[in-house]
Amino acid sequence: MALQFTEIAVAGQTIHIFDMPDRRPGASSSLPIRWMFQMELEDVLYGNALQSTGAVYRLLQRTPEAKGRALCLRHRSTAVGSGLCTEAEWDAMMGHLHSGVRSITLVPVDVAIDACATLGETTASAALIEALGGERPGAWGEESEEEEEGEEEGEEEGEGEGEGEADEEAEEEDEGGDGGCRAAQRGSTCTGEPCSGPGTASLALSCVVLGSDWCAFAADHSVPCVMWVRR
Numbered sequence: 001m002a003l004q005f006t007e008i009a010v011a012g013q014t015i016h017i018f019d020m021p022d023r024r025p026g027a028s029s030s031l032p033i034r035w036m037f038q039m040e041l042e043d044v045l046y047g048n049a050l051q052s053t054g055a056v057y058r059l060l061q062r063t064p065e066a067k068g069r070a071l072c073l074r075h076r077s078t079a080v081g082s083g084l085c086t087e088a089e090w091d092a093m094m095g096h097l098h099s100g101v102r103s104i105t106l107v108p109v110d111v112a113i114d115a116c117a118t119l120g121e122t123t124a125s126a127a128l129i130e131a132l133g134g135e136r137p138g139a140w141g142e143e144s145e146e147e148e149e150g151e152e153e154g155e156e157e158g159e160g161e162g163e164g165e166a167d168e169e170a171e172e173e174d175e176g177g178d179g180g181c182r183a184a185q186r187g188s189t190c191t192g193e194p195c196s197g198p199g200t201a202s203l204a205l206s207c208v209v210l211g212s213d214w215c216a217f218a219a220d221h222s223v224p225c226v227m228w229v230r231r
Contacts, residue, residue, distance in 0.1 A: 003092040010131040011124040015040045016096045038105035065114040071106040
């Protein structure tokens with residue numbers, strides 16, 4: 001039976017879901033499994049559209065439920081010759097990927113949901129879980145409540161200090177400062193505003209997640225990173 005693909009728009013990207021048996025020796029069931037492409041999973045979660053950085057591979061290694069579940073199809077002749085897929089299935093999958101692809105790694109949808117939970121709550125991971133029909137991890141809600149409580153306590157205890165920092169920051173901006181991201185210079189989390197000002201060009205800033213200048217977790221991948229660090 002020919003593969004039937006379902007296209008789902010999520011976080012500004014399009015992913016493809018389809019059913020195909022896991023024909024590996026020792027597979028727990030001969031029934032079709034619902035798969036998605038690992039490269040599309042990485043694109044949604046990390047914004048790596050054309051070339052993998054190994055980010056999803058490392059994420060799957062940290063996801064207990066993912067061990068041994070991903071299916072790697074290395075080249076057409078090898079995948080077909082080993083009985084993991086048919087020629088028609090290979091061609092159908094390749095029809096949804098860019099021309100430079102030579103091997104395909106598939107991730108079961110339930111594993112993709114577990115990987116999102118392991119990654120933690122981001123705009124992309126939350127959107128992907130919802131798009132795949134999964135439930136929001138309970139741990140996310142608990143962590144969010146704890147963070148909110150911590151923020152409220154911090155605001156009450158450090159009200160005066162906050163005003164002093166604001167005054168100090170305003171003075172830096174009036175004098176021109178050192179340029180770059182103010183929060184990064186203080187070693188704290190950036191507010192998300194573009195890094196600008198005198199000296200920015202000579203100040204090396206990097207995203208702690210990807211080492212790039214744009215936030216990987218933004219739905220449209222076009223807003224300044226909120227996790228700037230100085231390097």
